[in-house]
Amino acid sequence: MKPVTGRPRGDHLLYRVVWLGALLLLMLGFAIAAILVWGTVKFVIDHGLNPSLLGTIYQPTHDQFGLLPFIAGSLVVTMIAIVVALPLALSVAVTVIATLPRQMQMIRQILSGLVAIPSVVFGWWGLSLLVPSIRWISGRPGFSLLAGGLVLAIMILPTLSLLSINALDRVSVRWVEGSLALGATPDQTLGRLILSVSRIPLLEASILAVGRALGETMAVQMVIGGRVLLPHGLLSPGATLTTQLLTDISLLPPGIPGHYVLDFMALLLLVAMYGMVVLVERTRRWSL
Amino acid sequence: MRRRWIWAMVWGLVLLPWSYPAQGTTLKPLGMHQISIIGATSxxxxxxxxxxxxxxxxxxxxxxxxxxxxxxxxxxxxEGQADIGMADLAPLPKRALRLDSYPAGRLAVAFIANSDDGVKNLSRSQLVQVLQGRIHNWQTLGGHDKPVIVVSRPMSSGARAMLDRLVPAPGLSADAIIQLSNGAVLKTVRETPGAIGYVEWRPGMGGVTMLGIDHQVFDTSRLAAWPYYTQPTFYVAPGASSLVKQLAEMLSRSPYKAEFGIYRAQGIPR
Amino acid sequence: MDSKAPDLAVRHLSVRYGEQVALSDVSLDLEGGQVLALIGPSGCGKSTFLRVLNRLVDRSLEVRYEGEVVLGGIRILDPDTDLVALRRAVGMVFQQPSAFPFSVFDNVAYGPRLQGIRSSHRLRSIVESSLKKAALWDEVRGKLRRPAASLSGGQQQRLCIARALAVAPRVLLLDEPTAALDPLSTTKIEELILSLRGDYTLILVTHNLQQAARISDVTAFFRQGLLVEIAPTREMFTAPKCAETEEFLTGRYE
Structure with a gap:
C-alpha cells in the first residue's frame, strides 16, 4: 500500500475510494461468515454436539435437528437442475455458434434479459405448469424434488447458455478453419475441436450454475412441497437447506431456542458455495 | 501497522450486531415520526x-x-425493535403476556378438501387421524379411491398453532406438504386430488370442498358459531407512545375487517 | 488424383461477396509440382483465390462464384464435389500459426484420426514422418506430449505444415505463412517450401516480394480482383510485361 512517489496526492483519491469499497465488501463477507460461525458455536453451546444433526428427524422446537433430509434435498435438486440444463444449454450454444452466428448478439441480449427474470416468476411458472403436469403424469401430488430440480434447470438455463456461448465463442476461427481445412466434417470439428477445447470453460460455467442452483430459495420453495422427511424418490415432496431456512426463519427468530440451527444450515451452504468457488479456481488452474 | 488497522475494522464490523442496545434502536430522522409494524402475514x-x-x-x-x-x-x-406486533398465536408465548394487546376479533379456520375427494363431512376424530397421517386413502372415510395428501402451513403460522393444539401427539403428519401462505394452501388443495388442508377463511375463497366437522357445516353467514378460529391481535409495548397505541387500537377496530374475514366474537361463549 | 503433384487449371473464375467483387474473370494454368506465388496489394483477391481452392470460401457470407477450376481432375467448383476429399487433397497453412491447443502429437495426429486411423503405431509413424518433412522433428522429438503452445512461433508454423502434410495432400496452400515470424524462422519455412517443391503443388500468398522471388517458379500479380500478369518468376521480376506490375514491383505503387 505504499503510495507511488512523484505523483500529485489527488491522483490517489479515486483509487482510495475504490479500495474502500472493496474493503467494505470484504468486511461484509467476513461479518456474515463470522455471524454464522458464532451462531454455530452458540448452537453447540445450547445443544451440545447434538447427535440428531446427522439424523432424519427435524423438529427444531423439540431439540431434533436432523438435517439429512435437507442436505439430500439440496443435492438431488441441484443435480437434476444441472443434468437437465447442461445439455440444453450446450445445444443452444452450439446452435448459436454454428448456425446463427449473425444473430448471436441478439440472442445474447435475449438471454441476458431472461437472466434478469426474478426467480418467483420461475416458481410461479413451475407451480402453474410443472406441478400439475407431474401430478397428471405420475398421479402423485406433483410437488416434488423433480419439480424443484426442473424449475431450477429452467432458471439456470439462460445463465448457463450465455456462459456456454461465451465458452464456445472463445474457440478461435483459425482453429475451426484449420480443422475444416484438414478435411474434418462440421460434426467432427464440433466434437473433436470446439467442445474439446472448451471443456474447461464449460466445466467452470457448470460449477457457477450449480452454485446458483444451490442458493436459490423462493422458486424451489413454491414447487418442492416442503416435506421435512428424507425423500424416497424424485417424485416425493421434500425440502432443501435454503427452503427450510425460509420456512423456519419466522418460526425461529433470533432469541428463540433452536434459532441457531438456522445459522448452522446457512454456514453449511456458505461452505458448500465456497467449495464451488475453490473448484472453479482449480479448474482455471488446470486449463492454464 | 496498516494491516492491524484493517483487522480492527473487520472485527469492528463483525461485532457490530451484538453491540446494539437491546431497546429503542429505531433511528428517527428529525421532524419525522416512524412507526414500524411487523408480524403475522394474515x-x-x-x-x-x-x-x-x-x-x-x-x-x-x-x-x-x-x-x-x-x-x-x-x-x-x-425487544423494542418494532412498535406494533401482529400475531394470531395461542397459547401466547410468555413474552407476549407483558404486552398490551388489541384483539381484532376472530378469523375462522376452515378445513378444505379437494372437490374430487368425495368427502363432505368428517368427525373430529377422523379429522385428527387424517391430519396425523394415519388415514391414507379417502376410501376409508367413504370417499373416492384417492391417497390422502395433507397440506399445511409452517409452524410459524397462527393457523398452524391452532391446529397443533387440535391434533395431539405425535402431531401433524411429517409427510405433509408445507406451503408458506394461506393462498398457496388454497391453490394446492384446489388443484391436487386427494388433498386436505386448512385456511384462514376470507370472502371469495372457492373451488374446494368446505368440510363440515361433526356435522357442523361451515356456514359463512354464521361464522360466529364455528369453533375453529384464531384471534388476530395487535401488540404494543406498555411504555409505547400514545400515537402508537392509538394506531394499534384503530387497526384492531378497522371497518375493513369483514373484507378479510375477521368477525367479532360477541355473544359467543368462550 | 494420381500420385503426381496435380496440375491446376482456372478458367474465368469470378467470386463475389454480396455486391462486392473479389475476383473477376481469372484464368491461369500451373504445372504440378511448381511453386506459385500470389502477390498484390491488400484486398486484391489473392487470399480469396487461395480459399477457393479448398472451398473454405464457402464459409463467407453471401458468397457466389462462377467459372471452372480443375485441380488434378477434381472440378472444385462443382456443387457435388466432396469437400472432405477435396480438403484432404489440398492442405492449407494460415498466416497466424493456428496450432490447436493440444499437444504437439495430437496436433499432427488430428487429421489422420479424422480419417479413422486409431492404431497408435500407425499414428506414431505418420506423426514422425510428417514432422520430419516439416523439418521440425529434431526440435520436438521427446517433447511430443508438450502443449503446442509451448513452441516458438516459427516452430508452431512448421507444426501446422506438418499437420497439413499428415493427411497426405498433393497440394499445399500457404496464406502468408511467414508474415508473423522472425527472419530466422522465415528462412526455415522458405527452405521447407523449397524441399517440398516437386512432390507437392504449392500456392503461396505473400506480401514479401523477395520471398516470392526466392522460392517461387511462377508469380501471379493480382490487383482489384483482376489477374494483371502471370509469368515465370524470373521473367516477372526482371522484365514485367505490364507497366502496373513494374510499378508494384519497384514499390511505386499504392
Missing part, C-alpha cells in the same frame, strides 16, 4: 388497507409494515 392485508387514510390524517408519521410471522412480531415488540 393481518398484513388488513393493515395495508387501513394505513393510507390514517397516514393522510397524520402527516409527518411514516409507517412501515413487514411480514415476519407471529413469533417475530411478538418478539420484535418485546
Amino acid at each position: 393481518l398484513i392485508p388488513l393493515t395495508k388497507r387501513f394505513l393510507p387514510e390514517w397516514e393522510r390524517r397524520h402527516p409527518g408519521v411514516v409507517v412501515s409494515v413487514t411480514a415476519g410471522g407471529s413469533w417475530a412480531g411478538i418478539l420484535a415488540v418485546a
Whole structure:
C-alpha cells in the first residue's frame, strides 16, 4: 500500500475510494461468515454436539435437528437442475455458434434479459405448469424434488447458455478453419475441436450454475412441497437447506431456542458455495 | 501497522450486531415520526388497507409494515425493535403476556378438501387421524379411491398453532406438504386430488370442498358459531407512545375487517 | 488424383461477396509440382483465390462464384464435389500459426484420426514422418506430449505444415505463412517450401516480394480482383510485361 512517489496526492483519491469499497465488501463477507460461525458455536453451546444433526428427524422446537433430509434435498435438486440444463444449454450454444452466428448478439441480449427474470416468476411458472403436469403424469401430488430440480434447470438455463456461448465463442476461427481445412466434417470439428477445447470453460460455467442452483430459495420453495422427511424418490415432496431456512426463519427468530440451527444450515451452504468457488479456481488452474 | 488497522475494522464490523442496545434502536430522522409494524402475514392485508387514510390524517408519521410471522412480531415488540406486533398465536408465548394487546376479533379456520375427494363431512376424530397421517386413502372415510395428501402451513403460522393444539401427539403428519401462505394452501388443495388442508377463511375463497366437522357445516353467514378460529391481535409495548397505541387500537377496530374475514366474537361463549 | 503433384487449371473464375467483387474473370494454368506465388496489394483477391481452392470460401457470407477450376481432375467448383476429399487433397497453412491447443502429437495426429486411423503405431509413424518433412522433428522429438503452445512461433508454423502434410495432400496452400515470424524462422519455412517443391503443388500468398522471388517458379500479380500478369518468376521480376506490375514491383505503387 505504499503510495507511488512523484505523483500529485489527488491522483490517489479515486483509487482510495475504490479500495474502500472493496474493503467494505470484504468486511461484509467476513461479518456474515463470522455471524454464522458464532451462531454455530452458540448452537453447540445450547445443544451440545447434538447427535440428531446427522439424523432424519427435524423438529427444531423439540431439540431434533436432523438435517439429512435437507442436505439430500439440496443435492438431488441441484443435480437434476444441472443434468437437465447442461445439455440444453450446450445445444443452444452450439446452435448459436454454428448456425446463427449473425444473430448471436441478439440472442445474447435475449438471454441476458431472461437472466434478469426474478426467480418467483420461475416458481410461479413451475407451480402453474410443472406441478400439475407431474401430478397428471405420475398421479402423485406433483410437488416434488423433480419439480424443484426442473424449475431450477429452467432458471439456470439462460445463465448457463450465455456462459456456454461465451465458452464456445472463445474457440478461435483459425482453429475451426484449420480443422475444416484438414478435411474434418462440421460434426467432427464440433466434437473433436470446439467442445474439446472448451471443456474447461464449460466445466467452470457448470460449477457457477450449480452454485446458483444451490442458493436459490423462493422458486424451489413454491414447487418442492416442503416435506421435512428424507425423500424416497424424485417424485416425493421434500425440502432443501435454503427452503427450510425460509420456512423456519419466522418460526425461529433470533432469541428463540433452536434459532441457531438456522445459522448452522446457512454456514453449511456458505461452505458448500465456497467449495464451488475453490473448484472453479482449480479448474482455471488446470486449463492454464 | 496498516494491516492491524484493517483487522480492527473487520472485527469492528463483525461485532457490530451484538453491540446494539437491546431497546429503542429505531433511528428517527428529525421532524419525522416512524412507526414500524411487523408480524403475522394474515393481518398484513388488513393493515395495508387501513394505513393510507390514517397516514393522510397524520402527516409527518411514516409507517412501515413487514411480514415476519407471529413469533417475530411478538418478539420484535418485546425487544423494542418494532412498535406494533401482529400475531394470531395461542397459547401466547410468555413474552407476549407483558404486552398490551388489541384483539381484532376472530378469523375462522376452515378445513378444505379437494372437490374430487368425495368427502363432505368428517368427525373430529377422523379429522385428527387424517391430519396425523394415519388415514391414507379417502376410501376409508367413504370417499373416492384417492391417497390422502395433507397440506399445511409452517409452524410459524397462527393457523398452524391452532391446529397443533387440535391434533395431539405425535402431531401433524411429517409427510405433509408445507406451503408458506394461506393462498398457496388454497391453490394446492384446489388443484391436487386427494388433498386436505386448512385456511384462514376470507370472502371469495372457492373451488374446494368446505368440510363440515361433526356435522357442523361451515356456514359463512354464521361464522360466529364455528369453533375453529384464531384471534388476530395487535401488540404494543406498555411504555409505547400514545400515537402508537392509538394506531394499534384503530387497526384492531378497522371497518375493513369483514373484507378479510375477521368477525367479532360477541355473544359467543368462550 | 494420381500420385503426381496435380496440375491446376482456372478458367474465368469470378467470386463475389454480396455486391462486392473479389475476383473477376481469372484464368491461369500451373504445372504440378511448381511453386506459385500470389502477390498484390491488400484486398486484391489473392487470399480469396487461395480459399477457393479448398472451398473454405464457402464459409463467407453471401458468397457466389462462377467459372471452372480443375485441380488434378477434381472440378472444385462443382456443387457435388466432396469437400472432405477435396480438403484432404489440398492442405492449407494460415498466416497466424493456428496450432490447436493440444499437444504437439495430437496436433499432427488430428487429421489422420479424422480419417479413422486409431492404431497408435500407425499414428506414431505418420506423426514422425510428417514432422520430419516439416523439418521440425529434431526440435520436438521427446517433447511430443508438450502443449503446442509451448513452441516458438516459427516452430508452431512448421507444426501446422506438418499437420497439413499428415493427411497426405498433393497440394499445399500457404496464406502468408511467414508474415508473423522472425527472419530466422522465415528462412526455415522458405527452405521447407523449397524441399517440398516437386512432390507437392504449392500456392503461396505473400506480401514479401523477395520471398516470392526466392522460392517461387511462377508469380501471379493480382490487383482489384483482376489477374494483371502471370509469368515465370524470373521473367516477372526482371522484365514485367505490364507497366502496373513494374510499378508494384519497384514499390511505386499504392
